[in-house]
Amino acid sequence: MTTMRLHRILGIALLVSACLPAAARAADMPAPISDVTFQCNLGKTIAAKFFAERVDLALSDGRTMSLPQAMSGSGARYANADESIVFWNKGNTAFMTEGIDGPETYSGCIVVSDMVPDPDWAAFASSEYGFSLRYPPGYTVDGGYVYEGLGPGHDITGVSFTIPASMTTGTNLAADTRLSVETLPDAAACTADLFFPAGSVTAAATTEDDTEYSVASLTDAGAGNLYEETVYALAGTSPCLAVRTFIHSANIGNFDPGTVTEFDKAALTAESDAIRKTVVAGQ
Structure with missing residues (x-):
């Protein structure tokens, strides 16, 4: 065996022996819980x-x-x-x-949550209302939102996320369409019907991705406009935490043919659902 070959073999052996402890240490490093x-x-x-x-x-x-x-x-x-x-x-x-x-x-x-369809979605958290969520770029956040649908003296406070203007331009979808996260501090049980006028809806229980919700919907119309609201209350949260989607659209028949495109309700609903599923209760 030549001296050069012996040196090459020894060099490889030393390299392997030096690498093995590091590899062993890496294998022994615990993964985070x-x-x-x-x-x-x-x-x-x-x-x-x-x-x-x-x-x-x-x-x-x-x-x-x-x-x-x-x-x-x-x-x-x-x-x-x-x-x-x-x-x-x-x-x-x-x-x-x-x-x-x-x-x-x-x-x-x-x-x-890291369960988002796009990593560019922004993160929001409110220690006042005890939740976090992720939402797409372009939404307008209002941390002083008040839902007044229950009448005087029964306001519900929270945070709203109003859709971007790009989603309404050229369509029959109104600019006040939004998703809001609301709380009821004194609710004995967290059910969706509490977020609507008394007796106007019936709540139903459902489970999505291991999250238990109480769900209720209400539709109203007037002066050529349609108003659709759905509330998902997070069962067991205290204060009671709920996500409301509010869709305001105009009757497509009120427009001259070809002047306005009917908005894509399925796409809007899918995006609202994706936002809702990122809500984490700070409890």
């Missing part, structure tokens, strides 16, 4: 990978850190050695404090 993103107040985010005894965090300010699990009376608590950084997680919610007995630097955080 869960990998989620939290949307927080002020547009901040936290990407969190939970392991058996620690959490790895990536903050929207660019910092990354790994915090071991610490003692907690309620929920899961993770902290560095001097507890100057503490990350709290309970259910679908979280917050972070910094400094000894310091303020919440990441507050009102709620898990956001």
Whole structure:
């Protein structure tokens, strides 16, 4: 065996022996128990990978850190050695404090769904109403939305997401068509009929993708306009959380032939359903 060949064989052997421990270590690294993103107040985010005894965090300010699990009376608590950084997680919610007995630097955080048809969908979370969702580009968000359909003194508050103008241009679909997430803080049971005038609808239970809903719909018409509302209340949530779709359209027969195209109701309904399925209750 030549010296050059011997050196080549020894080099390969050393390379293989050096690589094996790294590969073994990689194989032994545990996968995270869960990998989620939290949307927080002020547009901040936290990407969190939970392991058996620690959490790895990536903050929207660019910092990354790994915090071991610490003692907690309620929920899961993770902290560095001097507890100057503490990350709290309970259910679908979280917050972070910094400094000894310091303020919440990441507050009102709620898990956001990754079950979206397009990664460009925006994320929204409301710590006031206790939910997060994802929605397509172009929708207009109103955090001060009020549903007034129950009459004076019975307003329902929430957040609305109004469709983009591009969905109505040249069609009989009205610009106030929207999806809204609403809450009833004092509801004894979370059922869809509570979001309509008393006695006007009957709620039915249904389950989609392991989520239990109470569902009810109401249709009304007047002056050549059609108003269609469907409410999906998330069963068991407290405060009671519900998603309402409101479709306002004009009678296509009221327009001169060829001047307006009838809107694609199936496509609109499919998009509304896709948004609804991303709702996460912050509980």
